[in-house]
Amino acid sequence: MPTYVAFLRAINLGAKRKFPKADIVAATEAAGGTDVATHINTGNVRLSIPLRSRAKVEAALEAAYLQHTGFEVPTVVYTPAELRAIAAHARELSEARPTLERHYIYLLKSAPTPERVEAVVGASDEVNEVVVRDRAAHVLLGAGYVAGNVDPYRVERSLGVVATNRNLNVVSTLAEKWC
Template identity: 50%
Template sequence: MSTYLAFLRAINLGAKRVFPKDEIRRAVESVGFEDIATHINTGNVRFTTRMRARGRIEDALERAFFENRGFPVPTIVFRADQFADLAASAREVSATRPDAARHYVYLLKDELPDDVIAQVEATSGPAGEMIVRGRAVHALLAPGYQNGTVDPLQAAKLLGIATNRNLTVVNALADKWC
């Protein structure tokens, strides 16, 4: 059995998309996955399964989440070793920008084509930088970024199905689960 981490998108953002941790665990258990754990109530879940195909795992989870909640919950899955590599890369990227005020990591369902990578990275400017590394996009925002030219939401529109976590959460999950 392999260990996976799943990241749920757009839950617990308002009264209509509530998905408590206990319900997430029940939904994951309902598809036969085991060793389930959650981290804070923002849609971070670890589990083990004999399934190997990421697409099949994501489909099974998305169906279970819809059955449990009645609304779609896009889900991005990484094997634990892949997420550990992603977190190590995030730390390396962060170390090159010690002056960044914020570091958000967008987790992608699918890798971006080269032309979209160029568009995302072109949103960089003096107030921050967008860096694409595989299925992760790093938003490194400089102090005062709110008044600057980098707009992570503008770049996020190019990412397809994605969700973000700050670097602190990425590191905590890698330390705890990988």
């Protein structure tokens, strides 16, 4: 049975979007997931499920999460191999930048259009950079980062696809732990 890693967007933000880990596990199991595990309370889920299409897995999870919580929970799903590749690329990017202060990884439901990629990558400057590969956008903020051309929230909106972000540590830890 295939295994996937799912990233839930916009949960546990304020009083109205609470989705505790135990409820995530129950809803994931209701969607047909087995061998469910979570990591910290930010919506990181490993599961096995007989579905073989990423889109079908996302749809099944989103339907179960909506039924369980009463609000939509956009969900981005990767295979372990995909997440392992994202983590390896992230480590390479970080190691190549000794003055890097922050590294956010936007996990994307679908690949953005080439025009949108060009626009966000084009906002990079000598201190901050955006690198997009497939369904991951890396926001690399250098020493003395001050909101400017590369603003993480603007990058997310500019990509034009459903996204959720994690930092380098979370993505690396999950790749090591679950992949």
